[in-house]
Amino acid sequence: MTAKTNKIRAFQGGASIKPGGVYWMRYVIPALAFYVVFMAYPMIDSVRLSLYSGTAGTREFVGLANYVRLFTDEVVSKRFWNAFGNNWVFFAWHMLLQNALGILFAAILTNRTMRGRQFYQTLIFIPCTIAVLVTGYLFKLMMNPVWAGTTLKAAGLGFLVRPWLGDRSTALTCVSLVSVWQWVGIPTMMFVAAFQGIDDDLIEAASIEGATPWQQFTLIRIPLIVPVIGMVAIMTFVSNFNAFDVVFSMETLDGAPDYTTDLIGTLFYRYGIAGQHPVGIPEPGVGAAISTSIFFMLLCGVIPVLRTTQGKE
């Protein structure tokens, strides 16, 4: 660059475009301050906490001992990997069933010949507005052979009378399905918005080209909402690995029966906050080690999904 253009630059742009200038900072500071105080600090502090033992007052630096214990101690690591596996199953139900239903409902709701869209949309969304503790408790009653058995038998549905939530082979599935039922409204809403965002002309162009309704769906509508599918996948992933309340309300904190419904959330709560049965002394350091490990695992799952589904532009 010649001296002359340099001079012009300096004249036109003023100081703000000087290399190394920090004037842009003042525009970011409010958001940055909020982020640091309410998000970054707690997260980093939780990582710090995982390097200590004891609770407030008796805290002692132990290095990586909590992690060593988490991954090598026979009982703790067994519980951790068990909850980790259960959580994947729980997530798979949501990812495959809830999101597929979301796409299906959204496709039906945005169909041009659909009538009463608002009504059905509201109906599907209502469960999302009810407290999980309430729905969890209600389903717990409905699946209870003692409580619902007589009614079901009277209705000729005797084969449905089983200890669904007490049976090790069905408990996790039941808990997952209740959660799917409750939250299916969220992906539905997001997919409805995404489908509505597609220009009608594109669908018409595809049908003129000779695409059957199925081809229009798979080759035009679905590819056009890939960014939304990616976002929904990430939201599902993150919220499922943070799930806690549905298990708490239906199967108690221990992930009964026999830890088959134990998730990372309940495991963390038992170790970090409540204290393990029967001793009852919480170990915040171990809890923090659990959440830190999961944080990095989530990151490994989220980043590739973000990269492949969100457009580069």
Place this chain on the structure above:
Amino acid sequence: MSHAVIIDKAVKRYGDFQAVNGISLTIKPGEFFTLLGPSGCGKTTLLRMIAGFNTVDGGEIRFDDSVINNVPAHKRDIGMVFQNYAIFPHLNVTDNVAYGLKARKVPNAEIGPRVMEALKMVQIDHLATRKPNELSGGQQQRVALARAFVIEPSVLLMDEPLSNLDAKLRVQMRTTIKKLQRRLGITTVYVTHDQEEALAISDRIAVMKEGNIMQVGAPEEIYRKPANPFVANFIGVSNFIDCDVNASGGKAEVTIEGKYHISMPANQAYQGAAILSARPEQLFLSDKGIPGVITLALFLGDFVQYEIRLENDQVIELNEYTKDTDSTRAVGENVFVDFNPRQVSLYKKDSQEVLSC
């Protein structure tokens, strides 16, 4: 193979409002047929009925002998160019053009060469791997054209395909479209509200107004012999002058303002009030004719545009070609306006029916 498109008393209703009022048209195989009319007259509605996006609420639409009222759009074997192009944003140029061939299950080995040939026809073969957001408006338009032509549809529909382009490109693209259509011989229904474009590109034009057809004919016929005052004024500009007519035996005696008499050919016997319609270039200044005074004279290079106030205070427009005179007249000058009675048109005042032939 190209089809004839036969529209038989087609009706489209939106609630109580009838957007297409029982229109009948016969479009011949291989013809370039244009629907022309002011905004809101139902051009798009009729085109979308042919495409299969709008229901046909009355009457029939046929491709040759088969009624297609209830055939879904994807089975009609038509191509369409949309006003905003409607290119698939997630596919590159090649895949956009190939889409219709794939949907029609054309063998893979055939798709590549056909796509390439279509891209060459519209001169964008060098852009084959670009994504739509990396193309200019004109280039996107060419992709849309290639995509419509490549499937060799039996009917091609275009809804104002050039309206988003600049004036120069518009003229260039309409020539391209016309040549391609000729070469492939596809029956084409074209929608526009630009009369010059319609005149330049069409074999025949249907002029529409409020869901009705006002006239169907070749461009020259529509321009020279408008069937009613609406067409006369919509295609080009026309002056309407009130007059009295006494017509019999193929001849009409026309009296303008009780003073000026002229006789012209008539197609029927009639006696009463009428409208004489004359285009600015059909009128000329003379030493006899309708008296008036010049109120405006605009020198526009190859012609002079005059506004002349007649004795009844009506203002008419008259164009005089520079090559025909030596000087421009002054504002305020008293003149006589005359015309060739074979060129102008005559309509009954109340029914607007044409009297001249």
